[in-house]
Amino acid sequence: KRIGVLISGRGSNMEALLAAASDPAFPAEISLVMSNRADAAGLVTAASQGVATAVVDHRPYGKDRESFERALDARMRDAGVELVCLAGFMRVLTPVFVGAWDGRMLNIHPSLLPAYTGLHTHERALNDGVRVHGCTVHFVTPVLDVGPIIAQAVVPVRAGDDPDKLAARVLRQEHRLYPRALELIASGAAWLENGRVMYQDAQ
Numbered sequence: 743k744r745i746g747v748l749i750s751g752r753g754s755n756m757e758a759l760l761a762a763a764s765d766p767a768f769p770a771e772i773s774l775v776m777s778n779r780a781d782a783a784g785l786v787t788a789a790s791q792g793v794a795t796a797v798v799d800h801r802p803y804g805k806d807r808e809s810f811e812r813a814l815d816a817r818m819r820d821a822g823v824e825l826v827c828l829a830g831f832m833r834v835l836t837p838v839f840v841g842a843w844d845g846r847m848l849n850i851h852p853s854l855l856p857a858y859t860g861l862h863t864h865e866r867a868l869n870d871g872v873r874v875h876g877c878t879v880h881f882v883t884p885v886l887d888v889g890p891i892i893a894q895a896v897v898p899v900r901a902g903d904d905p906d907k908l909a910a911r912v913l914r915q916e917h918r919l920y921p922r923a924l925e926l927i928a929s930g931a932a933w934l935e936n937g938r939v940m941y942q943d944a945q
């Protein structure tokens with residue numbers, strides 16, 4: 743499967759996907775890394791590994807999200823992208839775009855969904871005093887961070903944690919989880935059906 747990865751910044755999850763896909767046995771290849779920000783550090787990483795990159799700046803489109811998304815969509819289709827992975831992509835996507843990639847677009851979110859959708863997840867988890875936290879890979883649906891869950895990883899919350907320490911512990915798990923979740927979908931071992939994630943090996 744040909745993968746398009748959308749980023750807005752650092753791109754460490756994208757890097758984890760690239761590393762996994764460098765194994766010839768992995769059922770997906772990263773065909774395009776695209777960003778809405780020209781200064782996204784992840785673009786440099788991707789280019790240095792010989793992966794095609796593209797920038798579609800959202801700012802000239804102003805409030806016209808659909809035109810911005812048509813531009814994203816055109817680049818992905820040109821690159822033959824079949825599955826999209828959002829990896830720290832900081833633009834909200836419209837139902838039109840999400841619908842066009844229904845069942846073919848994944849996101850990683852730094853919390854155990856359905857808890858802590860949105861931003862500042864680590865800080866909010868610490869404020870609530872939860873003892874476990876983690877990350878989730880899910881299919882993207884029109885409502886932010888609410889799509890069907892593909893895989894999750896759990897980390898302990900430790901005494902003395904601050905948001906940065908907790909974020910770092912979660913991020914290590916993100917880098918393990920996202921490639922495994924992508925492998926499940928790209929290989930056909932799991933898929934979206936009637937709004938639920940189905941698993942080939944389920945009894």
Ligand code: GRF
Nearest residue numbers: 752753754755830850851852
């Ligand atoms: C990750 O924590 C991801 O879960 C969240 O944004 C962060 C992106 O980090 N959506 P990176 O760009 O992958 O390093």
